[in-house]
Amino acid sequence: MHEQVANRRYDFIHQATANLADKSHATTFAVEDLNIKGMVKNHKLSRAIQDAGWGMFLTTLEYKCRWNGKNLIRIGRFxxxxxxxxxxxxxxxxxxxxxxx
Ligand SMILES: [Zn+2]
Known part of the structure; x- marks a missing residue:
């Protein structure tokens, strides 16, 4: 069950980041430098954040931007x-x- 959920999340992240970094015409993306590790300590948010795989999403978007010669800018969380x-x-x-x- 866990494996199935993980695979589905991984598949979603790959498709979503490919749509941005590969298929879209945008050349620059700006993402907030979220304090994911800190936010996960909030028990009300923790599960939802980990389920969404934000960290993996950003890592994947970052390498796909690099492959496609696009810019990824991290802006301050404040x-x-x-x-x-x-x-x-x-x-x-x-x-x-x-x-x-
Ligand atoms: Zn205005």
């Missing part, structure tokens, strides 16, 4: 990336997690 308007750069001072994308 950058207000979800609070900034990507058009006019207006920054919301507070925004609940539930409405962030």
């Amino acid at each position: 950058e207000p990336s979800s609070k900034l308007c990507n058009d006019c750069k207006y920054k919301m001072e507070s925004i609940p997690l539930s409405v962030r994308e």
Whole structure:
């Protein structure tokens, strides 16, 4: 059962990262440098984070970007990336997690 779940996760990560690093026309990706090890210590989030395989996702995206000559930029985890308007750069001072994308 665990093996099946792991295989499904691995397959999803490979497809999702291939769609980004190989098949998309984007040449640069920016990812937040999330403190995954720290977040896993939060018991409410731990299972969901580990199930999603974030660490493996980033490692895979990184090597596929390298293969395809694309840029992967890590931005600081305290950058207000979800609070900034990507058009006019207006920054919301507070925004609940539930409405962030
Ligand atoms: Zn705006």
